Each structure stands twice: as structure tokens, then as C-alpha cells.
Amino acid sequence: MKPLLTVEDLRVTFPTRTGDVQAVRGVSFALGRERLGIVGESGSGKSQTGRAIMGLTPSHAKISARKLAFGDRNLLTMPARERRDLRGKQVAMILQDPKYSLNPVMTIGRQIVETLKTHEKISTSAAKARALAMLEAVQISDPKRVFSLYPHEVSGGMGQRAMIAMMLVCGPELLIADEPTSALDVTVQLEVLDILDKLVADRGMGLIFISHDLRLVSSFCDRVIVMYAGQIVEELPAANLADAQHPYTRGLLNCLPTIGSDRHPLPVLDRRPEWAL
Amino acid sequence: MTSALSIRDMVVTYDEFAALDHVNFDIGTGESFGIVGESGSGKSTLLRAVSGLASFDQGTLSVNGRSYSGRKRDKEFYRTVQMVFQDPYGSLHPRQTVDRLLLEPLVIHGFTDIETRINRALDEVGLGSGFRFRYSHQLSGGQRQRIAIARALILEPKILLLDEPTSALDASIQAEILNLLEQARRDRNLTFVMVSHDLGVISHMCERLAVMKTGKVVETVPRKALENREFSAEYTRQLLVASEGFRRG
Numbered sequence: 001m002k003p004l005l006t007v008e009d010l011r012v013t014f015p016t017r018t019g020d021v022q023a024v025r026g027v028s029f030a031l032g033r034e035r036l037g038i039v040g041e042s043g044s045g046k047s048q049t050g051r052a053i054m055g056l057t058p059s060h061a062k063i064s065a066r067k068l069a070f071g072d073r074n075l076l077t078m079p080a081r082e083r084r085d086l087r088g089k090q091v092a093m094i095l096q097d098p099k100y101s102l103n104p105v106m107t108i109g110r111q112i113v114e115t116l117k118t119h120e121k122i123s124t125s126a127a128k129a130r131a132l133a134m135l136e137a138v139q140i141s142d143p144k145r146v147f148s149l150y151p152h153e154v155s156g157g158m159g160q161r162a163m164i165a166m167m168l169v170c171g172p173e174l175l176i177a178d179e180p181t182s183a184l185d186v187t188v189q190l191e192v193l194d195i196l197d198k199l200v201a202d203r204g205m206g207l208i209f210i211s212h213d214l215r216l217v218s219s220f221c222d223r224v225i226v227m228y229a230g231q232i233v234e235e236l237p238a239a240n241l242a243d244a245q246h247p248y249t250r251g252l253l254n255c256l257p258t259i260g261s262d263r264h265p266l267p268v269l270d271r272r273p274e275w276a277l
Numbered sequence: 278m279t280s281a282l283s284i285r286d287m288v289v290t291y292d293e294f295a296a297l298d299h300v301n302f303d304i305g306t307g308e309s310f311g312i313v314g315e316s317g318s319g320k321s322t323l324l325r326a327v328s329g330l331a332s333f334d335q336g337t338l339s340v341n342g343r344s345y346s347g348r349k350r351d352k353e354f355y356r357t358v359q360m361v362f363q364d365p366y367g368s369l370h371p372r373q374t375v376d377r378l379l380l381e382p383l384v385i386h387g388f389t390d391i392e393t394r395i396n397r398a399l400d401e402v403g404l405g406s407g408f409r410f411r412y413s414h415q416l417s418g419g420q421r422q423r424i425a426i427a428r429a430l431i432l433e434p435k436i437l438l439l440d441e442p443t444s445a446l447d448a449s450i451q452a453e454i455l456n457l458l459e460q461a462r463r464d465r466n467l468t469f470v471m472v473s474h475d476l477g478v479i480s481h482m483c484e485r486l487a488v489m490k491t492g493k494v495v496e497t498v499p500r501k502a503l504e505n506r507e508f509s510a511e512y513t514r515q516l517l518v519a520s521e522g523f524r525r526g
Contacts, residue, residue, distance in 0.1 A: 043446040185315040186474055186519040191524050212447060219523040244426035255452035257481030260504040269449040
């Protein structure tokens with residue numbers, strides 16, 4: 001089967017006054033229609049990997065790769081115009097906090113309709129019907145009301161559902177979710193994940209789930225990539241998380257406090273310089 | 278057990294909205310007490326009302342036998358009670374060095390052995406005197422939270438209020454900060470009141486915990502009850518399920 005996305009030796013470099021900073025240093029993976037988790041701490045390059053695939057890297061940064069392809073289409077040489085058509089239509093991204101990622105001066109409904117009208121030849125009334133159906137699909141009980149609300153008028157969980165609706169309304173083939181539930185309450189997190197899980201499964205999309213939460217990712221994804229200092233240190237099937245070999249992965253798993261375990265003090269990560277080589 | 282912190286029928290209202298609705302707590306000296314709940318449950322409001330950052334409209338608050346009301350607190354109160362906030366990026370003055378940040382409470386409370394106290398406070402949180410003349414933007418999130426803890430501990434308080442002290446930090450850094458807090462509590466026989474949305478963290482740190490929802494205390498249970506699932510409220514069960522991660526159903 002041909003992979004949906006191929007990434008080979010991806011590097012993202014930020015020039016600074018004190019020299020180049022490599023945020024991503026040679027990341028390679030192939031993604032089919034599956035759920036792939038990327039885990040790492042802040043600064044590990046997990047978000048920059050997602051942004052590079054999406055084409056949202058800041059313009060002063062340098063991206064290089066042996067191959068970065070969506071299907072047969074080379075993302076590295078693609079003109080900006082084609083990239084814009086792709087973005088939102090075939091590749092979509094859910095960001096962390098709906099408070100910042102939704103447009104504050106447009107109603108939720110208008111934002112979804114805007115996405116549809118940008119990518120499809122569709123009448124306003126048809127777009128509106130599609131948007132309402134999508135809001136219903138993300139289990140918003142009163143889609144008509146939410147359609148005409150502004151982002152500040154809804155809760156975080158509701159905002160994130162609206163975000164998911166907006167991203168999925170054009171039926172993308174690849175969805176990148178960058179910490180989609182970190183800004184939400186624990187009880188709401190599961191509802192949102194549940195919705196995301198069902199939609200991704202029903203539509204047979206490829207999903208890249210970026211998070212710092214190793215346990216969450218492993219319970220949600222088929223395969224997990226663990227990143228440290230811009231590199232992949234370990235890749236393993238989510239079910240075999242307990243057999244993780246790399247000391248960083250094991251350390252991450254170990255340092256979480258859990259109910260019922262009485263470990264005082266908690267084991268801490270002993271970072272070794274050779275991990276970052 | 279004498280109670281270090283006693284709250285009776287505390288009510289905090291913002292206009293018509295009751296952020297805290299007749300809340301009662303008794304926290305013993307040397308105890309570590311946890312509060313869990315989702316956003317809007319009133320858990321942070323409670324800490325802010327205790328510390329005097331928000332005023333409470335009804336009820337009584339007594340700390341080591343002295344009672345306080347409204348927002349007014351005397352110096353003695355702040356010698357006894359200190360607070361560590363959630364966001365290490367927002368709780369340190371961006372244009373003050375670590376030295377200046379730690380100096381301020383000492384000057385306000387008229388301490389004289391400033392040099393030794395600042396050096397000791399930095400050592401205690403594992404940073405060393407090399408950090409003394411840095412600005413907070415030169416520190417990582419974990420280091421900033423260590424400075425915030427040093428600032429709270431430098432007055433040798435008896436009670437520490439912790440408002441989600443690790444929720445803005447990576448899992449590996451969280452473990453370090455939790456260990457540091459436990460060490461400090463053991464060394465100084467501190468009383469902790471810790472707010473978090475993470476049941477794992479609370480059950481690791483606290484002997485007893487209260488579950489809050491919409492400004493009310495749903496129930497108060499010992500840690501053991503959480504492990505053995507001996508609790509009565511449906512909401513506590515929901516929180517527990519949520520803390521166990523995603524399950525495909």
C-alpha cells in the first residue's frame with residue numbers, strides 16, 4: 001500500500017543571532033491510514049514536525065528533507081498556491097487551544113462556511129447545511145445555536161469540537177492534531193477524544209496525534225514515535241509500550257504519579273548527553 | 278489533631294454568581310490536603326479567598342487560631358501562609374532578577390540575615406547561587422517554578438497553598454518539582470493545601486482530598502478510599518475514569 005505521507009530526513013532549522021538552532025534533526029517516518037502518535041517534552045521538535053508537514057513553519061526557518069511527500073506530491077517543491085489548496089482540503093490541523101485558534105470576530109458557523117467555500121464550489125445555503133450537519137457530528141446538541149455564537153461565548157470543550165468540525169468538514173485525508181485536548185478539563189478531554197476517534201475511524205483518515213502525554217497517546221494511537229531533542233529515539237506499537245527499550249521512554253513512563261502506587265520520591269529522568277547526539 | 282486552617286461556611290460571590298457556596302474545611306497541622314475539580318469548580322477561588330487575593334462575603338477563616346475576614350490580612354498571616362501559583366511564566370516579575378525577587382519578602386518582613394537566607398533558599402530548591410543574578414526569562418519552566426517555591430519558603434511559612442504547581446510543566450519536570458515539595462514538607466513540617474485537576478498527582482501528594490464541583494464540596498475522602506474505590510459521589514468516579522486515560526468504547 002502506498003503511504004499517505006512520507007517523511008525522510010526532515011530538518012527544521014531556525015537561524016538565530018548565536019547560530020543555527022535545529023529544532024528537528026533528521027526525522028523519518030511513513031504514515032498510512034492509521035493513527036500515529038508523536039510524543040516528547042517541550043522543545044523536542046514534535047510540534048515543529050507537524051507544522052513542517054502542514055506548511056506552517058515561520059518563513060525565516062529553513063526546512064530540508066530528502067523526501068517530504070503527500071501521496072505522490074512533493075511538498076518541498078510545491079508552489080504556495082497549490083499548498084494552500086491542499087491545506088484545509090486534504091491536510092488539516094487541530095491546534096491546542098480553541099481560545100487562540102478560532103477567529104474571535106467571526107461566528108463559529110461563518111468560519112466553517114468559509115472553509116467550505118474556500119475549497120469547494122458550493123452555494124451558501126448548501127454550505128450552511130453541511131456546517132450544521134458537521135456540528136451535529138461532533139455531538140453539539142443544539143447546532144443552530146452554536147452556529148451563530150462567537151468563540152468567546154462557548155466553553156473550551158465546545159470550542160474544540162467546533163474546531164474539529166471545521167477541520168473535518170472538507171473531508172481531509174490526513175489530520176494533524178497538535179495537543180488537541182491539553183487545554184481542556186480532564187472530564188471533557190475524554191468526550192472530545194471519543195468524538196475525534198469515531199470520526200477518524202469512520203472516514204478512514206490518517207491521523208498524527210502530537211502530545212506530551214505518553215499514556216494518553218498510547219491508549220489512542222496504533223503506533224507511537226518518541227522524540228527527544230529533535231530526533232526520534234524510539235518507535236513502537238502502542239500496545240507494546242511496556243517493552244520500551246530507550247531509557248528516555250522508560251523514564252517518561254516511570255515518572256508519572258499514579259493512584260495506588262506508593263513511590264516516594266518519584267523516579268526522575270536522568271538525562272544523558274548521548275541521547276541528544 | 279489541632280487544625281492549622283479552618284474554613285466555615287465560606288461564600289464568595291461575583292455579582293450573582295456563587296463561586297464558592299458554603300464551603301467547610303478543617304486542615305490539620307502538618308497535613309497534606311488536596312482539592313480536585315474541573316475548571317470553574319471553585320478550587321482556585323478557595324485558595325485565593327484564603328490567601329486574601331479575593332475577598333469572601335460570608336463565613337469564617339481561621340489560621341492557627343487567628344481569624345481573618347474579607348481581604349484584610351496582617352503581616353503575621355503572610356509569615357504563616359505562602360502560595361505557589363500555576364503558571365511559572367506569569368508569577369515572576371519579568372524585570373527583576375532572582376536576587377531581587379527573593380529579597381522583597383525578606384525586606385517587607387524585616388529580616389536582617391539576607392545574604393545567608395537567599396543563598397540557603399536557592400540551595401534548598403536545588404539551583405545554587407549561580408542563578409542568583411539571572412532574570413526569569415533566562416530560566417526554564419521548571420527552574421522558574423523552583424524560584425517560586427524558594428520565594429514562598431524563604432519566609433519559613435507553616436502553610437503552603439499550591440495552585441496547580443506542576444500543570445504547566447513536562448511530566449519529567451513535574452516529578453522533580455513534586456519530589457522537591459515533598460522534601461520541603463518533610464524538612465519543615467509544612468501543611469500543604471494543594472489544588473490540581475490531576476487525581477494521580479493529588480493521590481501521590483495528599484493524605485486526604487476534597488472533590489469540588491460548581492462551588493460546592495462534593496465529598497472529602499482519604500487517599501486510601503481512592504485506591505480502593507470507596508467513594509460515594511458519581512462525579513468522583515467520573516474524575517477517576519478520566520484520569521485513567523482514553524478507552525475505546
